[in-house]
Amino acid sequence: MMDGHYASLAFICTKTDIISSSETINALELWDECSDLEKQIDQLTEENEPFQTELDTLNGQMKQLSKMKKQHQTRLLFIFFIERLNERKKKTFFFFLFF
Numbered sequence: 001m002m003d004g005h006y007a008s009l010a011f012i013c014t015k016t017d018i019i020s021s022s023e024t025i026n027a028l029e030l031w032d033e034c035s036d037l038e039k040q041i042d043q044l045t046e047e048n049e050p051f052q053t054e055l056d057t058l059n060g061q062m063k064q065l066s067k068m069k070k071q072h073q074t075r076l077l078f079i080f081f082i083e084r085l086n087e088r089k090k091k092t093f094f095f096f097l098f099f
Contacts, residue, residue: 013019025034 011019021034025031
């Protein structure tokens with residue numbers, strides 16, 4: 001691996017295979033190349049935590065707003081039908097008055 005021929009490396013996996021990154025790093029002796037990357041991953045994961053928390057909060061609020069929107073739309077539809085029904089009753093009443 002140290003000769004730079006990474007193109008000749010192949011991983012063959014099945015559904016039951018689990019490749020551990022630490023085992024792979026140890027087996028291929030890639031400690032130096034991967035230690036900086038692992039530190040960066042850990043740092044980025046820590047930096048991401050507040051954003052993930054905020055995203056979870058916003059998703060929860062969005063679900064609540066969506067539910068409220070559906071309830072409001074149902075109410076508006078009900079009001080619309082009641083108004084139409086009342087208009088028909090008025091028209092029918094006036095129709096009978098003139099005949």
